[in-house]
Amino acid sequence: MHQQKTRIEWLDIAKGLSIILVVVYHTLLYLNFHEMAPALYTKISNIMAPIRMPLFFSVSGFLAASAMRATWPDFFRKKIWTFVWLFGVWSTARWLYFRYVHTNGLVPSEGSDSYQLIEMWWAPNTGIWFIWALAIFMTVTKLLSSAPRIPVIAVGTILSILTFGGYLPIELFTHRNVLQYFVFFAFGCWYGRLIAETLTERPLPFAAGGFAAFILLLALRSRLQPIEPGLWAFASSIAGLSWLCGMAVLMSRLKALRDVFSYFGRNTLPVYVTHVMIVAGIAGLIATLVEPSPSIGYLAAPLICVTAITLSLAIKAAADRAGASWLYSPPIRRERAVAAA
Numbered sequence: 001m002h003q004q005k006t007r008i009e010w011l012d013i014a015k016g017l018s019i020i021l022v023v024v025y026h027t028l029l030y031l032n033f034h035e036m037a038p039a040l041y042t043k044i045s046n047i048m049a050p051i052r053m054p055l056f057f058s059v060s061g062f063l064a065a066s067a068m069r070a071t072w073p074d075f076f077r078k079k080i081w082t083f084v085w086l087f088g089v090w091s092t093a094r095w096l097y098f099r100y101v102h103t104n105g106l107v108p109s110e111g112s113d114s115y116q117l118i119e120m121w122w123a124p125n126t127g128i129w130f131i132w133a134l135a136i137f138m139t140v141t142k143l144l145s146s147a148p149r150i151p152v153i154a155v156g157t158i159l160s161i162l163t164f165g166g167y168l169p170i171e172l173f174t175h176r177n178v179l180q181y182f183v184f185f186a187f188g189c190w191y192g193r194l195i196a197e198t199l200t201e202r203p204l205p206f207a208a209g210g211f212a213a214f215i216l217l218l219a220l221r222s223r224l225q226p227i228e229p230g231l232w233a234f235a236s237s238i239a240g241l242s243w244l245c246g247m248a249v250l251m252s253r254l255k256a257l258r259d260v261f262s263y264f265g266r267n268t269l270p271v272y273v274t275h276v277m278i279v280a281g282i283a284g285l286i287a288t289l290v291e292p293s294p295s296i297g298y299l300a301a302p303l304i305c306v307t308a309i310t311l312s313l314a315i316k317a318a319a320d321r322a323g324a325s326w327l328y329s330p331p332i333r334r335e336r337a338v339a340a341a
Contacts, residue, residue, distance in 0.1 A: 010200070010252040011059050012265030014245055018056040019268045020305070021048050023275050026127065027304045028297075030283035033105040036297040047218060050233050051240030053130075053177070054184045056268075058241060060134060061141070061188025062196065068142050068189065075142060083135035085330040090273040091120050091128045097277045104280060127276045129174040136178060137185040149190050156183030157234070165230020184237070199245055207246025213239035264309070269328060270316035275308040282307060 028045050031037040067079050098104040099111030110116070110126060124132050144152050162168050163179040170176045199206050217224070217236045224232045251257040264271070282304050290296055319327050 009262050010248040012262035013248040015059050016261040016264030019271050021052040023305050027279050031297050034287035035292045038294045038297040050236035054237040057181045057185040058188040061185035062192030065189045083131050087131040102281050124174045141186050161230035161234045164233035203246045203249035206242045210239050210242025271312040274312040278308040278311050
């Protein structure tokens with residue numbers, strides 16, 4: 001029992017690390033729009049690019065493994081409907097925010113056309129795309145649950161490498177992301193338990209080996225990426241996953257780090273769906289109050305990241321107290337849970 005609890009805690013920590021990386025990434029994007037992104041921060045964020053979403057989807061796949069055993073009606077009712085609801089609610093919330101409250105400097109067209117509220121269901125163009133992708137990943141993985149797994153992973157790996165390398169002419173980034181990241185979700189779902197048990201017992205070799213491989217690939221980037229960018233990016237993702245997952249296990253053994261990062265990991269949803277609106281608003285406000293410059297960003301970036309995460313969690317807590325928890329879970333599902341209790 002103790003081993004199971006520890007394993008889950010480090011998975012939460014890994015998800016917590018992924019959401020922090022995503023918030024940092026979006027913060028620097030909006031600061032860069034206002035010419036306030038420090039080059040050092042941007043370089044570090046770009047270095048972590050191959051790890052952010054593969055880490056999130058690999059852990060999500062592992063946590064979704066039990067759902068694959070449900071009947072199709074239960075699967076759609078308990079899982080897919082949740083994603084559909086959340087995607088609809090928060091895509092609409094973003095559309096309203098960027099239409100009436102604050103213009104999205106990075107995507108000025110967001111909120112400009114009501115047709116976007118329809119088009120988003122097959123061509124999402126916002127940061128809420130990950131919910132849409134999770135619904136697709138879970139459905140496809142369940143459909144393929146009786147298929148030979150190694151060939152599926154092999155095909156998924158090839159598609160990921162081709163997409164990472166820019167060989168497939170796919171214009172919309174969300175469609176590219178589906179092909180890039182599906183293999184990480186499927187692998188986490190089907191093989192995550194085996195990997196997690198091994199990693200939990202020997203985290204240091206995974207962390208040290210992954211870090212060394214990641215640094216080596218980074219050092220060879222100028223030579224390898226021009227030759228095969230897709231393979232370089234995929235290999236960097238695998239090395240980065242080993243590094244950060246090993247680190248997550250080690251962090252889970254230190255109470256202070258475990259409590260903070262596992263809390264973030266258990267509460268990634270409110271941060272994912274809310275933080276971009278907060279980041280865009282604060283970055284815009286800072287740009288109106290001070291003369292924009294990269295030096296401002298050295299302080300502004302951590303301030304925005306901490307504020308965005310804190311406010312996202314505060315909004316979730318306020319919504320729960322105000323009876324608006326439907327923002328984060330479908331009302332039907334919640335009512336059935338209450339009735340069952």
